[in-house]
Amino acid sequence: MLNGIPAWFEAARFGRDIQVVMALRMMRLAAGGLPAAFEAWRMVSEKYMTLGEANWAALTTMASGGSVQVATRKNYKLYRRRVRANRRRMGRR
Numbered sequence: 001m002l003n004g005i006p007a008w009f010e011a012a013r014f015g016r017d018i019q020v021v022m023a024l025r026m027m028r029l030a031a032g033g034l035p036a037a038f039e040a041w042r043m044v045s046e047k048y049m050t051l052g053e054a055n056w057a058a059l060t061t062m063a064s065g066g067s068v069q070v071a072t073r074k075n076y077k078l079y080r081r082r083v084r085a086n087r088r089r090m091g092r093r
Contacts, residue, residue, distance in 0.1 A: 017083050024090040050082050 028039045054075045061071040 014080055014083065017087055021083055021086045021090065024087075028090075046082065046086075050078065054078055 025039060025043060029036045057074045057078060058071040061074055062068070
């Protein structure tokens with residue numbers, strides 16, 4: 001899937017989704033209050049959890065003889081899934 005024009009479209013879509021999530025989070029944080037505090041806590045904790053999962057996926061892939069490309073694809077899928085989940089949770093599909 002990550003080759004040629006389909007890869008370019010997927011990368012553009014992923015970039016757009018990241019920007020949407022960032023904008024929605026910034027609006028929540030700017031609004032203040034308890035929802036902002038919870039969003040800030042959630043944002044930081046999700047980043048640490050996702051980084052740990054990505055490192056573990058890369059480690060197990062490489063340890064079992066997988067290539068760097070396979071590890072990269074697994075990590076990309078993990079981050080893509082997290083961004084989509086955040087976008088859905090914050091109300092933008």
